[in-house]
Amino acid sequence: ELAQIGVTGLAVMGRNLARNIARHGYRVAVHNRSYGRTESLIADHGDEGTFIASKETADFVASIERPRKIIVMVKAGAATDAVIEDLLPHLDEGDIIIDAGNAHFPDTIRREHDLAQKGIHFVGMGVSGGEEGALNGPSIMPGGAKESYTTLGPILEDISAKVDGVPCATYVGPDGAGHFVKMVHNGIEYADMQLIAEAYDLLRQGLGLEAPAIGDIFAQWNSGDLESFLIEITAEVLGHTDAKTGRPFVDIVLDQAEQKGTGRWTVQNALDLGVPITGIAEATFARALSGSVPQRVAAQAALPANAGQWDISDRDAFIEDVRRALYASKVVAYSQGFDQIAAASAEHDWNIDRGAMARIWRGGCIIRAKFLNRITEAYERQPELPLLLADEYFAKVVGDGLESWRRIVALAASNGVPVPAFSSSLSYYDGVRANRLPANLIQAQRDFFGAHTYHRTDAPGVYHTEWSGDRSETQES
Ligand code: NBP
Numbered sequence: 131e132l133a134q135i136g137v138t139g140l141a142v143m144g145r146n147l148a149r150n151i152a153r154h155g156y157r158v159a160v161h162n163r164s165y166g167r168t169e170s171l172i173a174d175h176g177d178e179g180t181f182i183a184s185k186e187t188a189d190f191v192a193s194i195e196r197p198r199k200i201i202v203m204v205k206a207g208a209a210t211d212a213v214i215e216d217l218l219p220h221l222d223e224g225d226i227i228i229d230a231g232n233a234h235f236p237d238t239i240r241r242e243h244d245l246a247q248k249g250i251h252f253v254g255m256g257v258s259g260g261e262e263g264a265l266n267g268p269s270i271m272p273g274g275a276k277e278s279y280t281t282l283g284p285i286l287e288d289i290s291a292k293v294d295g296v297p298c299a300t301y302v303g304p305d306g307a308g309h310f311v312k313m314v315h316n317g318i319e320y321a322d323m324q325l326i327a328e329a330y331d332l333l334r335q336g337l338g339l340e341a342p343a344i345g346d347i348f349a350q351w352n353s354g355d356l357e358s359f360l361i362e363i364t365a366e367v368l369g370h371t372d373a374k375t376g377r378p379f380v381d382i383v384l385d386q387a388e389q390k391g392t393g394r395w396t397v398q399n400a401l402d403l404g405v406p407i408t409g410i411a412e413a414t415f416a417r418a419l420s421g422s423v424p425q426r427v428a429a430q431a432a433l434p435a436n437a438g439q440w441d442i443s444d445r446d447a448f449i450e451d452v453r454r455a456l457y458a459s460k461v462v463a464y465s466q467g468f469d470q471i472a473a474a475s476a477e478h479d480w481n482i483d484r485g486a487m488a489r490i491w492r493g494g495c496i497i498r499a500k501f502l503n504r505i506t507e508a509y510e511r512q513p514e515l516p517l518l519l520a521d522e523y524f525a526k527v528v529g530d531g532l533e534s535w536r537r538i539v540a541l542a543a544s545n546g547v548p549v550p551a552f553s554s555s556l557s558y559y560d561g562v563r564a565n566r567l568p569a570n571l572i573q574a575q576r577d578f579f580g581a582h583t584y585h586r587t588d589a590p591g592v593y594h595t596e597w598s599g600d601r602s603e604t605q606e607s
Contacts, residue, residue, distance in 0.1 A: 132195040133159035133182045135285060137203060138213060139231075140167040144203030145175075146264035147230065147257070150289045152179025159183075161190035163204075163213075191220035198225040199282055201255075206231040214241065223249035226278045230255045234395055235306035235313060239478075242274055242305040251278040254305065256312020258495035259291070267291035269495035270299035271315070271487075273308030273480075291494025298490040303480035310399075310474055311487055314467050317396030317410040319496050320389075321463035322360050324413035324551045329456045330364070332538065335547050336440050336448060341378035345369035347449055355457055355527070358499030387417035396470070403473045408558050409463030412550040437546030454531030455538040459555035461528050464505060465518035466558070485509030517562065528559070535559075 136159035137148040144162070148171065152158045157180040162168045165185045172183050184190035191198065198221065202213050210229055217227065227250060229238065238254030245252040256271035257264065270290045272279065279301040290299035302308040326348075333344045345368030352361045370379040393414040400407040419426075442448045468484050475482040488505035492498055508521035515521055519528065528535075539556050542549040561567060576582035578597045583606055586593055592606040 131157060133157045133180075133193050134195060134199070135159070136161065136190060136194045136198065136200040138162065138187075138190065138200060138217070139202055139204035139209075140171050141203070141205075142261050143230070143257070143264050144201070145171050146261055147201065147203060147268075147289075148181070149175050149178055150265050150267070151285065152181055154285075154288050155179065156285060156288075157182060159190055159193045161185075161187065187216050188220050191217060196222060196225065197251075197281065198222070199228065199285070200226065201228045201230050203230045206233045207237075210237070210241075214245070218248070218250070221250055224251070226251040226253060226274075226282060228253040228255050228272070228282065229309075230257045232256075232312070232390075232392065233309050235310040238273065238309045239306040246275070251275050252305075253278050253282065254307075254309040255286075256302075256308045256315065258312060258315055258491075258497075260496070263291065263494050267298070267494050269315075269490050269493065269498070271302050271308045271311045271490065272299070273302045273305060273310075275304065276301060290490075291498075293493040293498075296489065296492075298493045298495070300483075300486050300490050302487070303475065303482045304478070306478065307475070307480040307482055310478075310480070311471060311482065313392055313395050313399070314470055315491060315495060315497060316392035317407065317414075317470075318463060318467040319360075320393040320396075320413040320417070321409040321467075321551060322358075322460065322497055324416050325409070325456055325459050325463065325555075326360060326364050327416075328549045328552050329452050330368070331547060332452050332542060332549070333449065335545070336442055336452075336541070337445060338440075341368045341380050351453055351456075354453075355501060356453065356460075356499075358501070359496060360499075386421045386423070388421065389414070389417050393417070399474070400470050403470065403477065405466070405470045405473045406558065407463075407466040407470055408554040409459065409466055409551055412554045413463075416548075416550050435546040438544045440545055451534035451538050454534035455552055458528045458531045458535045458559070459552050460501075461519060461524050462555035462558055463551070465524070468505070468518050483509070483513075484515075485513065519559070519562070 134156045135151060137144050138161040140160060140162040148158050148160050159182045160168055160171060161184050168183050172181055182193045184193055202210060204210055204213055210231055210233060214227060233254055242252040251274060253272050253274035257268050259268035267290055270286050272286060286299040287297035290297045302311050330344055333339050333347060345365045348361055348365035348368060352365060368380060372379045372382045375382055397411045397414050471482055471484055485506045488502045492502045504523055508518060508523060509515055518524060535556055539549060539553045573584040577584050577594055581594055583592045583594045593603055594606060595601055595603050
């Protein structure tokens with residue numbers, strides 16, 4: 131009997147995805163460039179379901195029923211193009227190639243357009259949840275031609291994570307939409323992690339608490355509005371003791387954060403679109419700052435703090451302030467990420483349903499969180515919601531936490547604790563809600579040095595002032 135679906139690329143992610151599919155009762159064809167990985171999958175897990183292993187690409191393709199569905203799970207970039215080239219001569223019109231790697235979405239747009247010319251459907255599919263998710267149920271964000279989802283969708287929904295019985299997989303939109311949404315997911319993940327790290331730092335410096343005590347606070351927070359995978363693992367990590375030294379594990383970890391690039395892609399794209407995603411950008415830059423060793427060494431030697439001393443009389447009130455500041459900043463980061471999705475969706479005609487994205491992020495992925503239900507509800511109330519932050523629910527919870535948020539950012543500033551994500555989120559909040567911003571002055575300056583023109587508040591039209599002449603105003607045609 132032919133396989134119902136194939137997986138090529140059997141490193142940790144592909145292997146686990148193939149096992150997940152087989153465990154759900156599907157016949158899975160498996161293939162890898164070097165046959166060793168295929169053999170070891172069959173040797174270690176061949177009894178978990180029906181695997182059809184092939185050494186050669188031609189045999190692999192021939193072992194799958196038509197229209198063929200072939201998941202490619204290899205290193206993103208040149209490897210993906212190499213695998214597509216390798217598959218192509220063996221494929222027929224209507225076959226579907228699914229790229230489940232972490233491709234950059236412009237590559238996905240290019241591949242989809244090239245393959246569409248050849249009658250092959252190309253599905254760029256974001257998969258989140260790491261090794262664990264791939265095996266036990268990831269969050270799945272497939273893009274590409276909608277018709278490919280008719281045959282592919284049921285399998286993806288089967289193998290995805292479920293929350294309240296609802297699959298964490300849905301069709302996202304044409305060509306690069308799936309990989310785009312996965313990219314923004316990762317950007318939001320950067321912001322979430324940075325915000326948690328800032329909260330940890332405030333509790334550490336403000337209250338002088340040791341890591342395990344802070345872990346207990348996070349564990350408590352995990353039973354409220356903040357309930358999420360990242361808060362849960364933070365509590366666990368903070369409670370962990372280093373076996374070598376007997377000290378809290380986080381205390382012996384070097385404070386230089388690394389990155390693989392999805393945060394950078396998200397920020398680069400936001401700059402192209404002109405969408406302020408300050409939370410994600412600050413989180414990405416905070417990682418860069420932590421790794422700027424020569425600058426940090428120079429600064430530590432030269433720069434005074436001139437900061438106040440922490441003196442917190444009401445410990446519980448401070449903890450609650452930090453919690454509320456964290457939640458409010460988190461809402462801002464998500465609101466900004468969803469703005470970016472909306473802008474890209476409009477730019478590329480993707481027609482992405484933002485509420486559905488929040489729904490499929492509730493399980494399986496790294497940013498899975500209870501509060502994503504609230505986001506889905508907000509977009510159900512108003513599908514074209516212009517600003518998530520301004521939704522009635524979020525406006526209320528953020529408003530309720532506003533005093534706490536302002537206190538925390540002010541305290542951090544006066545005591546010399548860096549909170550780039552907390553403070554930039556608060557500035558964004560105040561900026562976006564401001565009745566009048568100082569952008570009037572920017573426009574006047576631009577007109578002064580570059581004759582860039584301006585609009586008036588009291589009349590329509592485009593104006594320029596003769597700054598180097600008699601300062602008379604002319605209306606441009
Ligand atoms: P890797 O990213 O380490 O890639 C290894 C696989 O790529 C192997 O199967 C390897 O074959 C194959 N490969 C390479 Br490298 N060059 C190739 C080529 N020119 N032709 C054919 N095959 C080639 O694997 P991974 O860590 O399992 O990740 C797979 C994908 O999933 C990546 O795109 C990654 O970014 C993504 N990922 C996602 C998550 C997540 O949470 N969603 C986590 C980790 C990874 P070989 O065995 O013959 O060398």
